[in-house]
Amino acid sequence: MNQDDIRVRVIKTLSGIVPELDPGSLKPAKSLRDQLDIDSMDFLNFLIALHEEFGVDVPEADAGKLGTVNACVDYLAQALQQRVQA
Amino acid sequence: MPRLGADMTAGKVVKWLKQPGEQIKRGEVIAIVETDKANVDVESFIAGVLERILVEPGDERLPVGTPLALIRAEGAAEPAAQVVTPAPIPTGVVAPAAVPTAAVPAAAIRAAMPGAAAAGERARISPAARKRALELRLDPAALTGTGPEGRVTLADVERAAQAAPVAPAAQVAPAMQAPPAARTEPSPADAAAARQLRMREAIASSMSRSKREIPHYYLACTIDMGRAMAWLAERNTGRAVTDRLIYAVLLIKATALALREVPELNGFWIDNRAQQSAAIHAGIAISLRGGGLVAPALHNADQKSLDELMSGFQDLVKRARAWSLKSSEMTDPTVTITSLGERGVESVFGIITPPQLALVGFGTPLERPWVLGGQVVPRPLLTATLSGDHRATDGHRGALFLAAVDRLLQQPEEL
Numbered sequence A: 001m002n003q004d005d006i007r008v009r010v011i012k013t014l015s016g017i018v019p020e021l022d023p024g025s026l027k028p029a030k031s032l033r034d035q036l037d038i039d040s041m042d043f044l045n046f047l048i049a050l051h052e053e054f055g056v057d058v059p060e061a062d063a064g065k066l067g068t069v070n071a072c073v074d075y076l077a078q079a080l081q082q083r084v085q086a
Numbered sequence B: 001m002p003r004l005g006a007d008m009t010a011g012k013v014v015k016w017l018k019q020p021g022e023q024i025k026r027g028e029v030i031a032i033v034e035t036d037k038a039n040v041d042v043e044s045f046i047a048g049v050l051e052r053i054l055v056e057p058g059d060e061r062l063p064v065g066t067p068l069a070l071i072r073a074e075g076a077a078e079p080a081a082q083v084v085t086p087a088p089i090p091t092g093v094v095a096p097a098a099v100p101t102a103a104v105p106a107a108a109i110r111a112a113m114p115g116a117a118a119a120g121e122r123a124r125i126s127p128a129a130r131k132r133a134l135e136l137r138l139d140p141a142a143l144t145g146t147g148p149e150g151r152v153t154l155a156d157v158e159r160a161a162q163a164a165p166v167a168p169a170a171q172v173a174p175a176m177q178a179p180p181a182a183r184t185e186p187s188p189a190d191a192a193a194a195r196q197l198r199m200r201e202a203i204a205s206s207m208s209r210s211k212r213e214i215p216h217y218y219l220a221c222t223i224d225m226g227r228a229m230a231w232l233a234e235r236n237t238g239r240a241v242t243d244r245l246i247y248a249v250l251l252i253k254a255t256a257l258a259l260r261e262v263p264e265l266n267g268f269w270i271d272n273r274a275q276q277s278a279a280i281h282a283g284i285a286i287s288l289r290g291g292g293l294v295a296p297a298l299h300n301a302d303q304k305s306l307d308e309l310m311s312g313f314q315d316l317v318k319r320a321r322a323w324s325l326k327s328s329e330m331t332d333p334t335v336t337i338t339s340l341g342e343r344g345v346e347s348v349f350g351i352i353t354p355p356q357l358a359l360v361g362f363g364t365p366l367e368r369p370w371v372l373g374g375q376v377v378p379r380p381l382l383t384a385t386l387s388g389d390h391r392a393t394d395g396h397r398g399a400l401f402l403a404a405v406d407r408l409l410q411q412p413e414e415l
Helices: A003-017 A032-036 A040-054 A060-066 A069-085 B106-112 B114-118 B127-135 B154-163 B168-177 B188-213 B226-236 B247-261 B306-321 B327-331 B395-409
Strands: B010-016 B029-034 B039-043 B048-053 B069-073 B216-224 B267-270 B273-276 B282-284 B324-326 B335-339 B358-362 B366-372 B375-389
Touching: A003 A040, A003 A069, A032 A040, A040 A060, A040 A069, A040 B247, A040 B306, A060 A069, B039 B327, B127 B154, B216 B395, B226 B247, B226 B375, B247 B282, B247 B306, B247 B335, B247 B358, B247 B395, B306 B324, B324 B327, B375 B395
Parallel strands: B039 B324, B282 B335, B335 B358
Antiparallel strands: B010 B029, B029 B039, B048 B069, B216 B375, B267 B273, B358 B375, B366 B375
């Protein structure tokens, strides 16, 4: 899975949490919490949905590394690669 | 049409989940009703057989109190007893009240509906007159009072009974017999906008009533969340993402346990007096995307484990945002908890949801200097607030409650 595929699927997962999300105006480097008005319950649900979509369980200590779309893509790409190598 | 929340005046039948002839258990979902705030699963307040559906699903908004169906109560003799949805009650969070006909003893119906006693604020009427009105199957709210301040007296009830010896069900019947309004399918965007407008109206009505009628007092205290946050982080470490807690759950549990210690904050103001509730049903304020909010109940919050509260809370948020709540969740809250955390708001002084007695608010935990053991140290501090109804409680009891919340949050492992 390349980075573009991951990005498309991250945004799709995000729109499950934020139904009114407009992918066109989503800024990939800007904080998700700030631009989408999501709270900790929404964010946890986002992590759960990412787990369902990618099979990657983000540890509590890493949750802070998924603050933007770009960060999510980088984190997931790395996690998926490690899984392939393992 | 049951009143599914203090601010509901009308609703639409979206769907029937039971058909005539089917057995219905008490608490079973029989229909879906659209209110201004949600699509609500309406639970039957009585066991029996669904005899007849009086209102087909449609776009017509029916006033609270409109009969929706006939249910033959369990053990009732033929012909079918008529059990209608609640008689109109002016305002208040109300468990459905039935207007029984002669075929079913009133006591039997009332026994089937313990929640009926928790009806919200009622018409000005003396207790004796109310009892007589119910015996005569008259709607207390519809009576004209000649007593002081328009109070309905026993004599007024007797007079009304002679003038109109017809059950109120018959009086509200025209609403259900009215020809269905012309159907024009609104676009989804229009429907959402209309719903948004009605939600604002519902909130406006409830909040205006609260500020008009409830003499609020407000208290605040600062809670050091250091231990609770550290305990939570440790508990969540190593757990799958589906098995984690958020700190709001600790706040809910601590609030519920503190209410056990100060129970006079938990309940309703009805008939000019406070009525404590033995059960603690926490109404959790949930903001809806696009605006508005709803505060459905997490039932028996004091008795649930943190994991149970977490899954219940997740489920409530999901269904609230999908406009799909149960009638008991809309009508049961005995207190409201609002947490405006996470956006940097330090404190919230909320408006009590009538006819409840209190609202508990939590701000964002913020890293601030704090004196601990003679040293100034950075700690996550949270402002907890209480809005209390001064008719029911005083600041002193309120202060004891907030102190209990603080104490409980210092021992998160005990929650």
